[in-house]
Amino acid sequence: MTATAAQPLVLPGDDGTHATMRLLVACPDKPGIVAAVSRFLFDAGANILRSDQYSSDPTGGAFFLRMEFTLRHDQRADFAERFGHAVAERFDIAWRLWDADRPKRIAVLVSRYDHCLLDLLYRWKRGDLGGEIALVASNHADLRTPVEAAGVPYHHVPVARDDKPAAEARLLELLGAADLDMVVLARYMQILSGTFLERLGVPVINIHHSFLPAFAGAGPYERAKARGVKLIGATAHYVTEELDEGPIIEQDVIRVTHRDSAAELTRLGADIERVVFSRAVQWHCEDRVLVHGSTTVVF
Incomplete structure (x- = not known):
């Protein structure tokens, strides 16, 4: 034989x-x-x-x-x-x-914190994200080097305290020209107006550095430390006009103790933020999330 x-x-x-x-x-x-x-x-x-x-x-x-x-x-x-x-x-x-053969086109908005952005870029380069990062825009110029090193266009759109509508108009111009399917906020420390969200016309996902609804808004780690919590977490949710009130996609937590300072909570929380954010973005890219009123069904 x-x-x-x-x-x-x-x-x-x-x-x-x-x-x-x-x-x-x-x-x-x-x-x-x-x-x-x-x-x-x-x-x-x-x-x-x-x-x-x-x-x-x-x-x-x-x-x-x-x-x-x-x-x-x-x-x-x-x-x-x-x-x-x-x-x-x-x-x-x-x-x-x-x-499913057409990856969703993603724009990332970010400020100065880089951990969620870099994690998304890493997963995208590995082919694990389920979508394509089309551009990154920021209200600061700090993260241009790692973004352009990844081969992604970087746009600096400053936000003047007394003229935020001008910045939103510029962002809408950039995003509208990119044929996007979604926008993600990788610790973008600006509140988006209802008018901006309506004109944008695509889903927006945010990562919030607390286990919502606890400690919504600014400074959640500092407030968690002051409250003496034993668990801190992160929440990925769809953005609505009401701050940190959008339908939740994913959450996770980590245990902490009285020995942990606010700075240590921030360091520990960054790891949770990365994982929760990337899961939410990937699940949306894979069409696993259905919004039902103020909540979601995630398959």
């Missing part, structure tokens, strides 16, 4: 003829939603790779669904339109569809 080299196993979609798609669904819960979505995908020639669902209450609650599937490129032309007519209208579904 002559030994022959093993042939690679080629699965459907490996030949470049298929795209991986993600479908997110939110609607009033009622029987038949999963069956209708699955049947539509089957009839469309799709192959379901992953399916996650959650109901807040099976009798009168809200229903959430995330499906990941492959679909031939030549079957995508009117897929969204057909799904809207055949399924979404029938079940009063709010939904979105995303091509």
Whole structure:
């Protein structure tokens, strides 16, 4: 018997003829939603790779669904339109569809603290972020060198205390020209106005250096030390006009003691901030987060 080299196993979609798609669904819960979505995908020639669902209450609650599937490129032309007519209208579904082969384009806003920014750049370079960092903008010039060393454009947009609208207008000009899918605040120490958020028109994720709702606003580590807490944490949330009140995506904590100074709390907290922030950004990039009022469903 002559030994022959093993042939690679080629699965459907490996030949470049298929795209991986993600479908997110939110609607009033009622029987038949999963069956209708699955049947539509089957009839469309799709192959379901992953399916996650959650109901807040099976009798009168809200229903959430995330499906990941492959679909031939030549079957995508009117897929969204057909799904809207055949399924979404029938079940009063709010939904979105995303091509997983197209990374989301991200803009990072940052001030002087570099730990969250550098962590995002590192994960992006490794291919772990799930998105593409298109630009970094800052109200300070301090972090230009590491950002440009990573091959990312850096924009210095100063914020004058007596003319903040001018800075926001300049930011909107930069961000609007970049064809973005999301903006993340990697310790950007400026409050964004409701007008700015409305005109921006894409989701914004912030990292706050406390376990919200505790110690919202400025100086949370100093206030945590004064209060004598035994746990400190970080919170990643979507930004709304109300400061630190947006829907929470991810949180984590670390134990501390009376021996830890405010400076030590800040140092320990930076590690938690990095991890929590990167998880939230990655989960959003992978379409795992659905907003439901003031909270989120994360698959």
